[in-house]
Amino acid sequence: MVSRFGIVSDSEILSGKCTDVYFAHTDEVLRGEGCNPDVTMEVTAASLPDEWGVVCGTADVLSLLEGIPLNVSAMPEGTVFYPGEPVLRISGKYLDFCTYETSILGFLCHASGIASASAQITLIAGEKPIYSFGSRRQHPAIAGMIERAAWIGGVAGVSNTCAPEGIPLAGTMPHALIMSLGSARAGWAAFDRHAPQNIPRIYLCDTFCDEKREALAAARAGAVAVRLDTPRSRRGDMHSILEEVRWELDLHGFTSVKIFLSGGVTKSDVVAYGDIVDAFGVGGSIANAPVIDFSMDIVERNGEPVSKRGKKGGVKQVYLTENGERILLPALSEKPFGGRALIIPALKNGNRVSLDTATNIVREARDRLQHFLHPQEKINK
Ligand code: PCP
Secondary structure, eight states, X not given: OOOTXXXXXXXXXXXXXXXXXXXXXXXXXXXXXXXXXXXXXXXXXXOOSSSOEEXXXXXXXXHHHTXXXXXXXXXXXXXXXXXXXXXXXXXXXXXXXXXXXXXXXXXXXXXXXXXXXXHHHHHHHXXXXXXXXXXXXXXXXXXXXXXXXHHHHTOSEEOOTTSOTTSOBOOOOOHHHHHXXXXXXXXXXXXXXXXXXXXXXXXXXXXXXXXXXXXXXXXHTTOSEEEEOOOGGGOSSHHHHHHHHHHHHHHTTOTTOEEEEESSOOHHHXXXXXXXXXXXXXXXXXXXXXXXXXXXXXXXXXXXXXXXXXXXXXXXXXXXXXXXXEXXXXXXXXXXXXXXXXXXXXXXXXXXXOOOOOSSHHHHXXXXXXXXXOGGGSOOO
16 A cells, blocks of 8 residues: 555545545445535635745646546645635535545645745845755655745755756755765865866865865865855854855955855844855755645535634635735625736636646745835845
8 A cells, every 4th residue: 555665656646545534434424325515615724834825736736636527726836825815626526526635635735834934935035045955854755846845935946856847956065975085175176077067166165174264265176156054053153154254255356256055044044144145055944844734624515605613604716906905705706996816717627727837926926025024034234
């Protein structure tokens, strides 16, 4: 059933076998009762780790449900959403998708958590690129999903070679390369001899010596950037270390050599060091992001609005107006003036319609979100 690495196969997910057992019981009981209502279910988060989130994982939900006679509408991946706003809705015969709820939520909760964390940290970093270095923090079977979600959230590149095609790869060398060759200089020189010419010469500068000395040596060896991966246990006053490195590089004429910081980087680190650092490599702060706590609820049964306690009944639509206002309305209400519907058709009777899984939406949204940055989240320029 489960593979050597604990992975559930695509075919088990597609057949609905990867489910919570109570959905298997529900399926059996309803079939026994001859009850198979027409329903609409909505996926909504009542609260979020941050003020807003970024939708991701929809593409996997559509791959799962394609070919089943269902209508699915959703916010395109990369869309910013708020608590209480449905991000996806499914309409059809309940027993056609009852056992898929576990996988549908799993796709959306995990990928949206990563995309949201990626968007939050890249928003704070502004012009300074963030690269996703965190696939090693999760099971390798989902490395592609992690890198895709980080990319949709706005990172400039990712490190895992199993990332979906089209996402730029970033990363040059680990400490192991330098340690294998015995010295930083030997490691950098070997890298320069053998690495493809189009890979920027970004040299790791904290393996054996002080960051300042290694950075200067790396610049003399032709580095376009130096990467400081100083572990937290040795950091001390990291801002002073960074200032010192920048000062010495400038003093010796290496003003164009950039500083790249990695190793346990958090949102606060981006704020604290963003005045000196030119780019960040971020692992766990993106890859280990808290999942979004989505739930999937029946909001309409046989054409009638219905809701469980604590939820709003009826099918809903979210509108975004030109001045950035968000309005949640019953789906059949008149569209507010100037409002754009954010939940748009994706599958009609199981066939794809043009849901744009645009990866640029979050980049546009980021401009609008600038005013959400709290003063303490702004980098002191
Ligand atoms: C890795 C890499 C990045 C780290 C992971 C990103 O560190 O150099 O800095 O992940 P994080 O944000 O969760 O820390 P190491 O394993 O120390 O380095 P390396 O493989 O380069 O020796």
